[in-house]
Amino acid sequence: MNITQEKINDLNAVLTVKISPDDYQEIVNKKIKDQAKKMKLPGYRPGMVPAAHVKKMYGKSILVEEVNTLLSDSVNNYIQQNEIEILGQPLPKATDDHFNWDFNDEFVFEYELGLAPEVNVEFSADDKLTQYIIKVDPDTLAERTKNIRRSYGKMTNPELVADGDVVFGQFVQLNADGSVFEGGIDVTTSLRLDIVKDASALKSLIGLKREDVVESFDLVTAVDDEKQLIKILKLDEENPIIPQSKFKLTVKNINRLEESDLNQEFFDKLFGADVVKTEEEFTAKITEELEAMMTQDADKKLAGDLYKYGSEKATMELPDEFLKRWLKVANKEVTDEELDGGYQDFAKNLRWTLVENKIVKDQKLQIKYEDVFETAKARLDAQFRMYSPTALTEEQLGQYTAQFLQEKENANRIFDEVKSQKVFDYLKTVISLDKKEIGYDKFQKLEA
Structure with a gap:
């Protein structure tokens, strides 16, 4: 087998794969013999169907399957071994060649590659963003207290x-x-x-x-x-x-x-037995929970501002035409109008992903399975609490989390979330943060 790469420019390349009979004949013949041992045909004893008969009936489909498998594995291995950073997936080039599939063909396949650009976005103390410190104002505390008391009223x-x-x-x-x-x-x-x-x-x-x-x-x-x-x-x-x-x-x-009375029965329902015993402790607990929620809101805004700021710095070119073709192949239901309308947002997100990946690599940020598991568990716990006042046990929650992460799509999504959080935590230590106190009502207007 011979694989060569021709760079069209810094963002596009063509991969040519030549497969000779020596590359596939042995495995194809073995597959035919294995099929013959399993096949049951009238006039033949089980396992005694001649391999030549199987080859005549099913040989071409076996050949096509094995060549495609060999091709896919070879392309992926070549890209990994040569550390070629690609965007999307290799796209087969349209060709006028028609193979006979007669067990002696030499096959030539060509793939378009979209190459990742060089990422030269750097962050330093010269990069400045506002970090809001949201204060729990009396009106917000009163409203939260009222809602909680009514929930148990x-x-x-x-x-x-x-x-x-x-x-x-x-x-x-x-x-x-x-x-x-x-x-x-x-x-x-x-x-x-x-x-x-x-x-x-x-x-x-x-x-x-x-x-x-x-x-x-x-x-x-x-x-x-x-x-x-x-x-x-x-x-x-x-x-x-x-x-x-x-x-x-x-x-x-x-x-x-x-509204529920502020008594021990109410406190125990809300926080557990004897965790809170007085109205002052209740107010302090609610304030603490509000501050935690507001810290999350402030971090969410800072992350959004950082994404917007960083995306504006990430101006590297992408193999746009290749990516549009790849998106059409990967999402056959997408119309040209939808693709044109959404491509800029896709490209913006892709550039930021490249920046994140570079930071993870350069700073050797580790994304451990334990981090992914705990993040997924926290998300599931929050969902269950929305629908049930009784929290799941740690064992139950762990089982649900393990099942949840068995789905590749779920695991990838949580992995990306953990990666983004690691990058966010790192960048907060690098850029300059102008801390600014703000009331919750004013902060909500900022969000809007």
Whole structure:
């Protein structure tokens, strides 16, 4: 076998593979003989089918399979042994050659290679970014405390509607003149006051009692959220038509979620037996959890800013035309318009991946299986906690994680996440970080 590489330019090359009969005949003949021993044909005893008969019937397909296997293995081995850094996968070149596949052919195959560019992006103390230190302000702490207490509270049915309640009532669609719209919407449903955005509409609901009637209620203006309106009015989600009309509202019931008392039973449910014993300890614990969440939010923003900043520094050229062809082969359902529209983002991400890989190599950053396992376990734990108040045991969580990582796609995704985190942690020690304190409300506006 003979493999040669011809560089077209710094970003493109062609790999030529020549396969002679000596490269494949021995293995093909062995495969034919093995097939003959296993084959059962009328007129022959089991295992006694002549190899020549098998070759005549199935030899060509065996030859094609073995040559393709030999070709694939040889190309991959050549690239690895010669340490050729490629992007995407080798693409077979279109050719007019038609092989006879007669067991004596010399085969010549050509592959296009997209070569990785030289990465010369460097980071130093001259690179400066803002690192936000988010402070737990009183309003955020109060809101978080309220939400937690309500999560463990109980449902009541008060006499009068107050802010934060849920009004359960009948909504009947009206004509412009205030009469009932014949054949219009007539639903009995729930309206949460916390999604009512119009101040005057909210004011008209406060103080209502069961069987009270609001003769003309502008629900669309009050809520001003299409998804919520579809849910409230029970509209067709596939083809919703939001009515631009008012409704007659009759209150049928009032639901209120009362906040849990700050007592030992509540503390134990939330944190475990006797972990927290006083209101002061409860506040300190909630503050600690908020600070941890806000640190994650701040790190997420810094990582995003670093990606944006680093991507702007990574201006190296890519084998664009090769990559577009490869993307079309790898994603046959992608249209040319979709490819053209999304290619720049793909190229931007690819450049940053090359920068990350260079940092990992130059700094000898180790990505251990233990890191991947623990990261995957943390992600799964967070998902399970969203749907169940009872946490899984360490043994159960470990089993789920092992199963999760058996899927190659999952393992690759978590590996990339760990790699990005390692690079992020390293770069934080290299670039200059301008630490800036900021309130959570102002930080959220930055995010938006």
